[in-house]
Amino acid sequence: MNIAAVRSDFPILSREVSGKPLVYLDNGATTQKPRAVIDKISHFFEYENSNIHRGVHYLSMDATDQYDRARVRLAKMINAPEEREVLFVRGTTEAINLVTSSYGTRLQQGDEILLTLMEHHANIVPWQLLAEKRGLVIQVAGITEKGELDLDDFAAKLNSRTKVAAFTHVSNALGTINPVKEMTRLAKEQGAMVLVDGAQAVPHLCVDVQDIGCDFYAFSSHKMFGPDGVGVLWGKEKLLSSMPPYQGGGDMIEQVSFEKTTFRGIPERFEAGTPNISGAIGLGAAVDYLNGIGHAEIESYEKELLDYAGAAMGEIEGLTIHGTAEDKVGVISFTLAGIHPHDIGTILDTEGVAIRAGHHCAQPLMDHLKVSGTARASFAFYNTTQEADSLVAAICKVQKMFA
Amino acid sequence: MDDLSDLYQDIILSHNKHPHNEGELDPHTGEAEGFNPLCGDRLKVYLRQAEQGKGNVEAVTFTGEGCAISKASASIMTSAVKGLSADEIEAKVAEVVDLLTDQDEPEIDLMTMGDLAALAGVRKFPARIKCATLAWHALLAALKDEASVSTEAAKK
Numbered sequence: 001m002n003i004a005a006v007r008s009d010f011p012i013l014s015r016e017v018s019g020k021p022l023v024y025l026d027n028g029a030t031t032q033k034p035r036a037v038i039d040k041i042s043h044f045f046e047y048e049n050s051n052i053h054r055g056v057h058y059l060s061m062d063a064t065d066q067y068d069r070a071r072v073r074l075a076k077m078i079n080a081p082e083e084r085e086v087l088f089v090r091g092t093t094e095a096i097n098l099v100t101s102s103y104g105t106r107l108q109q110g111d112e113i114l115l116t117l118m119e120h121h122a123n124i125v126p127w128q129l130l131a132e133k134r135g136l137v138i139q140v141a142g143i144t145e146k147g148e149l150d151l152d153d154f155a156a157k158l159n160s161r162t163k164v165a166a167f168t169h170v171s172n173a174l175g176t177i178n179p180v181k182e183m184t185r186l187a188k189e190q191g192a193m194v195l196v197d198g199a200q201a202v203p204h205l206c207v208d209v210q211d212i213g214c215d216f217y218a219f220s221s222h223k224m225f226g227p228d229g230v231g232v233l234w235g236k237e238k239l240l241s242s243m244p245p246y247q248g249g250g251d252m253i254e255q256v257s258f259e260k261t262t263f264r265g266i267p268e269r270f271e272a273g274t275p276n277i278s279g280a281i282g283l284g285a286a287v288d289y290l291n292g293i294g295h296a297e298i299e300s301y302e303k304e305l306l307d308y309a310g311a312a313m314g315e316i317e318g319l320t321i322h323g324t325a326e327d328k329v330g331v332i333s334f335t336l337a338g339i340h341p342h343d344i345g346t347i348l349d350t351e352g353v354a355i356r357a358g359h360h361c362a363q364p365l366m367d368h369l370k371v372s373g374t375a376r377a378s379f380a381f382y383n384t385t386q387e388a389d390s391l392v393a394a395i396c397k398v399q400k401m402f403a
Numbered sequence: 404m405d406d407l408s409d410l411y412q413d414i415i416l417s418h419n420k421h422p423h424n425e426g427e428l429d430p431h432t433g434e435a436e437g438f439n440p441l442c443g444d445r446l447k448v449y450l451r452q453a454e455q456g457k458g459n460v461e462a463v464t465f466t467g468e469g470c471a472i473s474k475a476s477a478s479i480m481t482s483a484v485k486g487l488s489a490d491e492i493e494a495k496v497a498e499v500v501d502l503l504t505d506q507d508e509p510e511i512d513l514m515t516m517g518d519l520a521a522l523a524g525v526r527k528f529p530a531r532i533k534c535a536t537l538a539w540h541a542l543l544a545a546l547k548d549e550a551s552v553s554t555e556a557a558k559k
């Protein structure tokens with residue numbers, strides 16, 4: 001991979017922060033956008049903007065066509081059997097809320113939902129809200145010391161009452177890649193519906209929903225180099241078609257009268273109102289951009305980067321890395337003895353190094369790790385080993401200040 | 404001094420390393436937990452009056468997890484408010500919150516403010532202001548013996 005060329009595709013990477021070159025290592029929170037995505041969105045607003053599925057005029061038909069083609073790109077990216085199984089939503093959070101609100105209506109008192117300890121709040125709280133409403137029981141599969149899923153515990157907590165297993169593909173706080181195919185197989189043996197939170201997987205891994213075998217797969221555009229405010233819920237056609245609408249409004253109906261309204265099929269049934277058209281089209285451009293680089297290239301480069309940064313950080317005395325799974329993406333969560341993550345974050349920022357400090361929307365995991373939070377450096381394929389060096393130097397500065 | 408050394412002054416770092424009055428206060432007449440939901444930090448403040456809600460505050464202590472800023476702020480606070488009446492404490496909290504959040508450059512009288520002045524460095528770091536105010540909000544809640552207070556409920 002030509003890293004210099006890749007970096008020049010991302011305009012923001014050449015700016016300075018605090019008078020120092022920006023070292024952007026907060027990709028787990030959101031990723032930067034390549035010129036191709038930025039240009040696509042400005043071009044849309046400058047020349048092509050129109051509402052979709054509404055007009056007989058040229059611009060509306062063109063916008064509809066582009067929106068639909070973005071759906072095709074997304075379907076291909078995750079190897080969905082059918083394009084209409086790809087629903088555009090606001091992001092992973094809305095995707096999961098759509099499932100809990102709509103699919104959730106078929107769950108009965110006493111049914112069990114199996115989550116894991118490493119879930120993001122977005123894959124905990126919607127299930128809790130549903131559980132409260134319908135009298136469901138939430139079970140939680142534990143993790144090992146390395147921050148890997150405890151597969152035995154996961155299997156042990158599955159039973160005939162388990163109606164849903166919802167788990168993350170990649171942990172946002174630990175970087176762990178979960179064995180989602182095996183987890184899906186185990187859950188399916190018990191007849192459970194399986195939802196995979198793919199928010200942290202899509203920027204790093206090649207995802208194949210058919211190979212995984214899950215029922216739903218959710219992810220956000222902004223974490224995979226696309227614009228924010230848009231994301232995808234993929235679901236199996238049979239399930240989606242049998243689910244009640246999630247929100248009512250325009251575009252999702254066949255016929256409306258005050259006596260009775262009938263609804264369209266998928267995907268329209270779940271896309272009420274004017275969607276984020278420019279967002280979906282921008283996301284489509286991000287998919288094209290990633291395809292241009294190649295997922296295999298990205299995976300192997302990021303592996304090198306992770307090994308390099310992990311080794312360099314491992315040598316810092318007093319630094320603990322949380323999450324040392326065999327299989328992980330470029331996320332390094334760490335704490336420094338006697339120094340709070342927020343102080344680390346502030347001092348790194350003055351060196352131009354952007355990381356996240358805090359609980360990473362994973363408070364149950366933080367409680368388990370017995371920390372109030374961690375500092376997290378999360379890498380993307382446009383980061384470099386030199387940037388890992390800058391991170392290490394900045395961490396040493398933190399330690400010096402607090403010595 | 405640059406902004407960073409303004410924030411992490413020696414006084415702050417020293418209070419962080421060796422906080423004053425850290426630990427549970429036994430006996431106490433009021434306690435409250437301050438919680439910052441944005442970062443997950445929790446500080447518990449204990450205080451003792453002759454009787455709950457009556458008399459000057461004889462002692463204040465704190466426990467909990469926090470960054471250097473919130474810990475130093477709590478440590479400085481425990482000494483700054485000792486011996487004050489409830490009204491005086493309310494005035495002191497308002498004064499400190501103003502010091503940390505006011506748009507105008509503060510006038511700092513080192514003679515009267517003492518270590519409190521060191522907290523003013525946080526003004527240049529908007530993301531950290533709530534770290535510094537956490538203990539003070541908890542103190543007010545403890546005075547009223549309210550169970551807990553969240554920085555997201557407070558305006559500043």
